[in-house]
Amino acid sequence: xxxxxxSSGLPPTVIELIDVLSKFPGIGRKSAQRMAMHVLxxxxxxxxxxxxxxxxxxxxxxxxxxxxxxSEEDPCPICQDSGRNQNIVCVVEESGDVIAIEKTNTxxxxxxxxxxAIAPLDGIGPEDLHLEDLFDRVSGGEIAEVVVATNPTSxxxxxxxxxxxxxxNHDVKVSRIAxxxxxxxxxxxxxxxxxxxxxxxxxxxxxxxx
Numbered sequence: 001x002x003x004x005x006x007s008s009g010l011p012p013t014v015i016e017l018i019d020v021l022s023k024f025p026g027i028g029r030k031s032a033q034r035m036a037m038h039v040l041x042x043x044x045x046x047x048x049x050x051x052x053x054x055x056x057x058x059x060x061x062x063x064x065x066x067x068x069x070x071s072e073e074d075p076c077p078i079c080q081d082s083g084r085n086q087n088i089v090c091v092v093e094e095s096g097d098v099i100a101i102e103k104t105n106t107x108x109x110x111x112x113x114x115x116x117a118i119a120p121l122d123g124i125g126p127e128d129l130h131l132e133d134l135f136d137r138v139s140g141g142e143i144a145e146v147v148v149a150t151n152p153t154s155x156x157x158x159x160x161x162x163x164x165x166x167x168x169n170h171d172v173k174v175s176r177i178a179x180x181x182x183x184x185x186x187x188x189x190x191x192x193x194x195x196x197x198x199x200x201x202x203x204x205x206x207x208x209x210x
Contacts, residue, residue, distance in 0.1 A: 014040070066137075068113040068130045070095045078110060085109045087144040090199075091134060091163065093117050093151055096188035101149070104196040109147070112137065117155035118162055126162060134163070138172050145173040147202055151187055164205040175202040 010018075014036055021032035039047055063069070064076035067089075071077070078084060078098075088109035092098055098111050114129040137143055148163055150156035164174045177198040187195065 090147045100188040117159040119155045149177045175204045
């Protein structure tokens, strides 16, 4: 008979799987256990498909060195799309925000993914984000407008003001998405209609902001 080495009565390999799954954001111990049980009840093919998909993501997916969106190509398909307006760039915190905006089917510009927001209390400064890459793109002279679509949080607002101040001496319009999105919300979780209206109703960030 198989020996158990923990008070839960589960084999060590199952406990290890639960430990790994519980490290996912938003996944608690109970949810991780349900997921592990589902894997055990499923076919070997299902388990292999999960493992293969995880390996493929780690091997094939990297960052576009132009916009820093997750991609299997460099430049990414969006940056390569000749049908996009290359003169306008939407600045977001994470790749998930790009996915949310793309679902509106209304944005035809490009993107720039910062990889987070300025958060001094968490030890995240401008140098920890892809801000200099954004400023280099603007300095190239092809960008006419920068639309800042960071989350409506204190960190997102701080980041938006930082971008506006750094670009105020450049020949570029810097705008902020409208206030239709609730304060403290994550853009990737906002409904498509509200997000579309916020993009369309964007306003220019003034010198007096903040």
